[in-house]
Amino acid sequence: MLKLLSSTSSRVHCLTTPTPSLRIKQEPNSVFYALGRLTGLTQRSPKNSFFRACFCSDSSNGSGSGSGSQPAVEVDEKGAESQSGSDSKASSAIVSTYPKPEDYLTVLALPLPHRPLFPGFYMPIYVKDPKLLAALQESRKRQAPYAGAFLLKDEPGTESSTSSETEKSVYDIKGKELFNRLHEVGTLAQISSIQGDQVILIGHRRLRITEMVSEDPLTVKVDHLKRKPYNKDDDVIKATSFEVISTLRDVLKTSSLWRDHVQTYSQHIGDFNFPRLADFGAAISGANKLQCQQVLEELDVHKRLQLTLELVKKEMEISKIQESIAKAIEEKISGEQRRYLLNEQLKAIKKELGLETDDKTALSAKFKERLEPNREKCPPHVLQVIEEELTKLQLLEASSSEFNVTRNYLDWLTVLPWGNYSDENFDVIRAQTILDEDHYGLTDVKERILEFIAVGKLRGTSQGKIICLSGPPGVGKTSIGRSIARALNRKFFRFSVGGLSDVAEIKGHRRTYIGAMPGKMVQCLKNVGTANPLVLIDEIDKLGRGHAGDPASALLELLDPEQNANFLDHYLDVPIDLSKVLFVCTANVVDNIPNPLLDRMEVIAIAGYIADEKMHIARDYLEKTAQETCGVKPEQVEVTDAALLGLIENYCREAGVRNLQKHIEKIYRKIALRLVREGSSNESVISGEVVQSAEAKAEVDETDQHAAANETAAEVESVGNSSHELKSESSVQTSDQPKDPKDATETEKLKETETSKAVEKVSVDASNLADFVGKPVFHAERIYDQTPVGVVMGLAWTAMGGSTLYIETTEVEQGEGKGALHVTGQLGDVMKESAQIAHTLARTILLEKEPANPFFANTKLHLHVPAGATPKDGPSAGCTMITSLLSLAMKMPVRKDLAMTGEVTLTGKILPIGGVKEKTIAARRSEVKTIIFPSANKRDYDELAPNVREGLDVHFVDDYSQIFNLAFDNNTGN
Numbered sequence: 001m002l003k004l005l006s007s008t009s010s011r012v013h014c015l016t017t018p019t020p021s022l023r024i025k026q027e028p029n030s031v032f033y034a035l036g037r038l039t040g041l042t043q044r045s046p047k048n049s050f051f052r053a054c055f056c057s058d059s060s061n062g063s064g065s066g067s068g069s070q071p072a073v074e075v076d077e078k079g080a081e082s083q084s085g086s087d088s089k090a091s092s093a094i095v096s097t098y099p100k101p102e103d104y105l106t107v108l109a110l111p112l113p114h115r116p117l118f119p120g121f122y123m124p125i126y127v128k129d130p131k132l133l134a135a136l137q138e139s140r141k142r143q144a145p146y147a148g149a150f151l152l153k154d155e156p157g158t159e160s161s162t163s164s165e166t167e168k169s170v171y172d173i174k175g176k177e178l179f180n181r182l183h184e185v186g187t188l189a190q191i192s193s194i195q196g197d198q199v200i201l202i203g204h205r206r207l208r209i210t211e212m213v214s215e216d217p218l219t220v221k222v223d224h225l226k227r228k229p230y231n232k233d234d235d236v237i238k239a240t241s242f243e244v245i246s247t248l249r250d251v252l253k254t255s256s257l258w259r260d261h262v263q264t265y266s267q268h269i270g271d272f273n274f275p276r277l278a279d280f281g282a283a284i285s286g287a288n289k290l291q292c293q294q295v296l297e298e299l300d301v302h303k304r305l306q307l308t309l310e311l312v313k314k315e316m317e318i319s320k321i322q323e324s325i326a327k328a329i330e331e332k333i334s335g336e337q338r339r340y341l342l343n344e345q346l347k348a349i350k351k352e353l354g355l356e357t358d359d360k361t362a363l364s365a366k367f368k369e370r371l372e373p374n375r376e377k378c379p380p381h382v383l384q385v386i387e388e389e390l391t392k393l394q395l396l397e398a399s400s401s402e403f404n405v406t407r408n409y410l411d412w413l414t415v416l417p418w419g420n421y422s423d424e425n426f427d428v429i430r431a432q433t434i435l436d437e438d439h440y441g442l443t444d445v446k447e448r449i450l451e452f453i454a455v456g457k458l459r460g461t462s463q464g465k466i467i468c469l470s471g472p473p474g475v476g477k478t479s480i481g482r483s484i485a486r487a488l489n490r491k492f493f494r495f496s497v498g499g500l501s502d503v504a505e506i507k508g509h510r511r512t513y514i515g516a517m518p519g520k521m522v523q524c525l526k527n528v529g530t531a532n533p534l535v536l537i538d539e540i541d542k543l544g545r546g547h548a549g550d551p552a553s554a555l556l557e558l559l560d561p562e563q564n565a566n567f568l569d570h571y572l573d574v575p576i577d578l579s580k581v582l583f584v585c586t587a588n589v590v591d592n593i594p595n596p597l598l599d600r601m602e603v604i605a606i607a608g609y610i611a612d613e614k615m616h617i618a619r620d621y622l623e624k625t626a627q628e629t630c631g632v633k634p635e636q637v638e639v640t641d642a643a644l645l646g647l648i649e650n651y652c653r654e655a656g657v658r659n660l661q662k663h664i665e666k667i668y669r670k671i672a673l674r675l676v677r678e679g680s681s682n683e684s685v686i687s688g689e690v691v692q693s694a695e696a697k698a699e700v701d702e703t704d705q706h707a708a709a710n711e712t713a714a715e716v717e718s719v720g721n722s723s724h725e726l727k728s729e730s731s732v733q734t735s736d737q738p739k740d741p742k743d744a745t746e747t748e749k750l751k752e753t754e755t756s757k758a759v760e761k762v763s764v765d766a767s768n769l770a771d772f773v774g775k776p777v778f779h780a781e782r783i784y785d786q787t788p789v790g791v792v793m794g795l796a797w798t799a800m801g802g803s804t805l806y807i808e809t810t811e812v813e814q815g816e817g818k819g820a821l822h823v824t825g826q827l828g829d830v831m832k833e834s835a836q837i838a839h840t841l842a843r844t845i846l847l848e849k850e851p852a853n854p855f856f857a858n859t860k861l862h863l864h865v866p867a868g869a870t871p872k873d874g875p876s877a878g879c880t881m882i883t884s885l886l887s888l889a890m891k892m893p894v895r896k897d898l899a900m901t902g903e904v905t906l907t908g909k910i911l912p913i914g915g916v917k918e919k920t921i922a923a924r925r926s927e928v929k930t931i932i933f934p935s936a937n938k939r940d941y942d943e944l945a946p947n948v949r950e951g952l953d954v955h956f957v958d959d960y961s962q963i964f965n966l967a968f969d970n971n972t973g974n
């Protein structure tokens with residue numbers, strides 16, 4: 001195999017090289033060529049016998065008759081000449097006898113680039129040099145058809161194996177240079193035939209160049225070499241030759257490449273004489289040219305045999321490797337083929353038995369089967385598309401990408417719950433129970449939801465409404481959405497659109513895109529399996545701004561009851577009826593919801609909870625869930641009201657209860673750890689004692705054979721016993737009857753009660769609350785116990801709920817005409833304007849009250865609203881600012897525990913504000929007793945739950961003068 005490759009490559013190279021002048025081309029491996037030709041020549045009997053003569057001159061006696069025209073010649077070397085007269089007879093029919101080969105002492109020198117020519121072998125070469133070719137033809141005509149064939153030495157510095165360079169240059173070398181490049185020892189070659197530029201040489205005897213006679217064509221004087229005499233019966237020579245023969249036979253057996261060609265000769269190998277055997281082995285081996293040349297040059301028969309043995313042994317190794325490589329590859333290929341064939345057969349058998357249809361049919365059947373239960377309810381236009389796609393699927397090639405697209409499309413189309421609705425429950429009582437079960441308080445919210453359900457009951461459907469729950473984080477918007485779904489017996493699906501900027505998320509990608517997917521709504525329908533789920537769209541106020549397409553508009557199409565009966569998803573490309581879906585959205589700030597969307601929504605605001613509500617939520621809901629999630633039994637723990645109140649007031653003051661929930665969970669986790677720790681330490685103490693008692697018993701009853709076994713049993717059974725008496729009793733019992741199941745359960749019960757007795761109840765009180773949740777976080781909401789001059793408490797609304805905030809004003813400097821106002825505290829434009837209005841109005845009011853006071857005209861003022869890091873905006877602090885400025889101007893502090901809110905006009909009118917509930921709750925949190933609201937907000941205030949309003953002194957005002965009176969007139973508090 002390896003040789004074949006090398007010879008082929010060299011042959012290709014020779015043919016493609018354009019060569020000037022000396023054009024001698026040798027077949028790289030004469031043996032292969034000879035052998036290849038031999039098979040063909042077997043049909044042409046005369047030549048067949050001729051080639052046989054070439055290989056086996058010793059035994060070619062029967063073949064001579066083929067070409068009688070040629071005189072006999074001794075083809076073997078001198079040593080072989082004497083061997084048999086039959087050789088000469090045999091050869092006499094091939095080559096003319098006159099003149100004899102040994103008479104040729106001056107010969108044309110033919111360079112061989114690849115391998116030397118061995119005596120007895122045939123080698124075709126290509127002579128491209130016309131001069132040399134003519135000389136060869138001439139010598140053939142002159143009945144002197146002999147030339148010398150000499151291996152060409154590698155150019156100095158080139159590797160022997162890189163033949164391309166050598167070949168290229170060999171044609172250009174001439175005369176002296178060529179003479180110097182030839183190996184000294186070569187072969188006398190008979191020119192058997194010349195056809196075109198192909199010259200066929202037959203090796204005869206070894207020659208050595210002595211001198212150069214002429215340069216072009218190169219002619220040399222030669223000596224005919226004789227091999228050293230040897231003893232035919234020498235055991236060592238015999239043994240070596242036998243080894244060569246057996247190795248050659250082995251090689252011929254394993255090497256598939258030679259087997260066919262050389263098999264014929266393998267039976268004659270034994271007939272070769274020793275020198276010929278050595279030549280044969282070397283010639284057919286794949287050894288490199290120098291190794292072959294070495295064999296050629298060796299005149300000692302034993303040494304020559306040894307060299308050949310080395311070469312053929314190497315050949316043997318190579319053919320073994322070749323065989324194993326071939327075997328491995330064959331095994332691999334045949335294994336794969338086998339598997340493929342078996343699989344194909346299996347498929348065919350299954351198909352024949354009707355067990356399995358092909359992919360396409362199976363897929364179509366699957367889709368049809370999926371569609372069947374819904375076929376009646378499925379809209380006709382969808383059915384039509386499905387049918388069309390199914391037909392298309394059958395026509396498509398299963399391996400094509402289009403097939404996959406169609407398959408996925410059909411998958412989505414058939415999986416959707418077309419016309420599959422869950423039975424809606426409009427039972428208001430049941431709904432109320434469910435809402436109360438899940439949430440404390442929120443009466444107004446629940447009422448609105450019940451109203452909505454009642455309308456649904458009367459109309460028979462709850463469609464056409466989008467509920468938007470707005471409020472600070474953690475007030476239960478999402479969980480209320482879940483409760484509504486439960487109350488209405490609808491499936492629940494939630495997806496958040498916070499930061500969503502890609503319209504494709506809502507409307508899907510077109511099918512032409514790789515990896516296209518339908519939008520969220522279609523995914524939702526697939527997920528829930530009904531066409532009328534409750535879909536909670538979370539964080540709708542945080543919708544992203546799309547760079548390609550507007551997500552708000554896409555949501556509008558989805559939510560709008562007018563449009564969503566024919567909602568078109570880009571991927572599905574068939575209208576879907578979403579009018580039965582109930583959409584509930586949640587938002588923290590309603591103002592951030594795009595107007596067209598907001599317009600279609602029914603906003604239900606959840607303001608936040610006051611301490612009292614939080615207490616109830618914590619007791620009745622959060623504690624219970626925390627107990628469950630932490631695996632703590634109610635009897636194992638006691639969290640006092642004082643502890644909960646402390647938690648709410650000092651740790652979780654925000655509007656929602658998420659933080660409270662986290663803290664309660666934290667407490668319960670800590671309790672669980674304590675229980676487990678105490679339990680395990682008790683167990684280890686108890687089991688230690690039991691072991692001791694069992695050991696004592698074993699000591700007493702020394703004769704008892706089962707003492708050791710009892711000891712182990714006692715150890716296992718009596719874990720958890722607390723009293724020593726009981727322990728010894730149980731150990732005695734278990735020792736006597738360790739396998740009685742009754743006793744075992746009794747002991748188990750005993751063990752349980754004892755264990756629970758052993759573990760103490762963990763109690764959480766205001767005093768040890770810090771052990772569970774750490775030190776209270778400092779909240780700076782109320783920074784003054786007594787408000788100083790120039791400081792007034794205002795009320796603000798934020799996305800996190802309501803909060804109190806102070807407005808502080810101080811003097812910067814006084815001087816004639818220096819009146820000015822400087823504001824700080826990250827105030828927005830509206831608030832800055834508010835401050836300007838307040839400054840102007842305060843000046844007017846002071847002029848009215850104290851006409852002689854030039855305070856505002858001559859004082860530079862600084863108004864600040866802490867905390868400075870929080871951005872603030874809005875007009876509702878207007879009245880607070882005026883009060884603060886007047887307090888400073890009149891050097892009068894305002895009433896203690898007073899907070900106010902309201903926008904002020906330049907004429908002193910008080911305009912309504914938003915977030916009354918949040919602000920009231922925030923005021924309560926800051927222990928405010930008196931609140932001033934605009935009159936227009938009275939309606940909002942009256943709607944508040946009584947517990948929120950309880951204990952508050954609220955004043956509603958239209959004009960600032962009323963505030964002035966409230967803030968300064970009854971100035972008794974300070």
Ligand SMILES: Nc1ncnc2c1ncn2[C@@H]1O[C@H](COP(=O)(O)OP(=O)(O)OP(=O)(O)O)[C@@H](O)[C@H]1O
Nearest residue numbers: 438439440472473474475476477478479617621658
């Ligand atoms: N009135 C309530 N009664 C009982 N549990 C409540 C109440 N309000 C809120 N919770 C609980 O508080 C937790 C937080 O509620 P939820 O996640 O619904 O808040 P959210 O308003 O959706 O917040 P966000 O705006 O951050 O999404 C939930 O476990 C919920 O059960």
